[in-house]
Amino acid sequence: MITPALHDAAARLLADILEGPGAADARMDRFFRAQPRLGQRERGVIAEAVYGSLRHHRLLCAFAQTAEPRRVIAAWLVAFEGCAQRELEVLGVAHPEALIAAARGDRASYPFAVSASLPDWLAMRLAAELPAGERSAAAAALLEPAPLDIRANTLKTDRTALQQAFAQAGHDLSPTPLSPWGLRRASRASLFRTLEFAAGHFEVQDEGSQLIAPLLEPRRGERIVDYCAGAGGKTLHLSALLTNRGMLYAFDTSQKRLDRLRERAARAGCDNIRIQTLDADHDNRLKRLYGKIDRVLVDAPCSGTGTVRRSPDIKWRLAEDRVAVLAGQARAILNHAARLVRPGGRLVYATCSLLREENEDVITDFLAEHGDYTPIDAHEILTRRGIALPSQAADAGHALRLWPHRHGTDGFFAQVLQRG
Known part of the structure; x- marks a missing residue:
């Protein structure tokens, strides 16, 4: 009490x-x-x-x-x-x-916006994104606390061994239904004081986020760029998928976030990551890499509306006019990153936003300006990687669209693009 x-x-x-x-x-x-x-x-x-x-x-x-x-x-x-x-x-x-x-x-x-505890503008946007029959379920899912998801670091262990180690230590985790690397704990109790964390055997990462790096289908020996690496959750996943081979560049404009990535990479045993802080404006140092990178990930800064289960304050801190600003920044970042991709290479654009303005609209504008890029079906890629999702929603097209009420993950969008 x-x-x-x-x-x-x-x-x-x-x-x-x-x-x-x-x-x-x-x-x-x-x-x-x-x-x-x-x-x-x-x-x-x-x-x-x-x-x-x-x-x-x-x-x-x-x-x-x-x-x-x-x-x-x-x-x-x-x-x-x-x-x-x-x-x-x-x-x-x-x-x-x-x-x-x-x-x-x-x-x-x-009213719906009140019962769903959403600002009017966000309630209207989400209602426009979903069939009428799903709106209540979507709103209810966004109000539920998110589980604790972790990703087994396959450079040091595998999911089965990690689950067994946690069980022996008295921690009950179950395999995530979609990601083959994930384990889930219903409670939010911290695992940061465990021996497994100190040994770099896992990273905390939502299951939906774990499905982004596989869309690049990275191959050993390739040169890959995580253009908005941040603290490096997806960078570390890419390094594990590459089994520490190839060259993986991690770029970001925030030195503080990249310092955090350095710490995490050392603990995880990732040796193939080259970290570089970029200027806030377009960095001319990247010109040497134009047209030379096999695969580029743009995990664009966004509204974060797909993560309100974890960060409910986003609903009250995010102003409607901020979405247009973020979408404009995402367009600029995607255009800059696209210059890095070699002919025949792959570009993946991703956000943790539920809003079309930051997702499909950005891709539509990009394709209108870049005739040498073609969309690739994200679900087919994941199927090749042994990741079976529920039936693709009709409104998703070639993109990956994850919703808490449909998939039990945070909300994510990802579009895979191939350069001709």
Whole structure:
């Protein structure tokens, strides 16, 4: 049961996340560092209340008839934790009977955007993306906490051996249904303190993300570029698929993210990665590689709307006009990266966005300007790699479209393009 002190702390943290810049996890880390007397259990109670309130924030505000953080947290306690009137009174919640009546009433009576806890503009965009019969299921899936997915590092182990090692240590993980490298844990309990992590036997990576690198079908001895490598989740997967052979370039404009990649690559035993920080604008140093790269991955910076199960604060931090800006940046990045691909080479464009503006629309514009590129069916590639997905949705075309309610993964888009 949450105490008055923890209730107040959760309300302060919720307000800090909603009002301040930066991602929720980073702000939560700073909050807890400033509260060293909080124990692990207390931190868990606060984190659960805050993340639950972020997921369902709009609906909770409707229950509470206010966005005041203490009352929003109280609404979450009633609606999702079964908190009774007496318990609310102990917490000092005013008019608890009204809050309980609202939170236990008919949620179907609210508009879709409210019951789905989405901003109006995002609810409209998602409704336009999906058949009417799927919208409720999609909204419900986006409100569910994501499981913990990891990818076995095949440079050091395999999935079966890794699962057995975790089982012996008392950690219950099951094979992911789509990725042949993945293991899933229903709870979000950390595995970072395990011997397997220290030995570099796995990386935390959503199952959907694990399906992107195989689309390049990398071959030993080839030259491959991860153009927006970031902290390197897909770079490390590519290195494992190449069995440490060939030349793998990891580019990004963020030195901080690439430093993180260096740490991860050393732990994973990846020896074939060449890391380079690019200028924010187009980097002329890349000209020496124009037309010489066998395969290029562009995991473009995007809205992250496919990851709201993990980062529900995205819904409230993302402004509608920001999507157009991100789509424009993605177009520019894709155009620059395309220059690297040799004739006959492959280019893969990917995002963790659910929005057509950042996905299909970017590809449509790219193909209109680059007649030497042809789309390739992503599902056929994955089938060749032994990855069987459910039947392809009619609206996906040649692209890979992953949805939480259809595939149990984060939301992803990927288009494979072959240069003539």
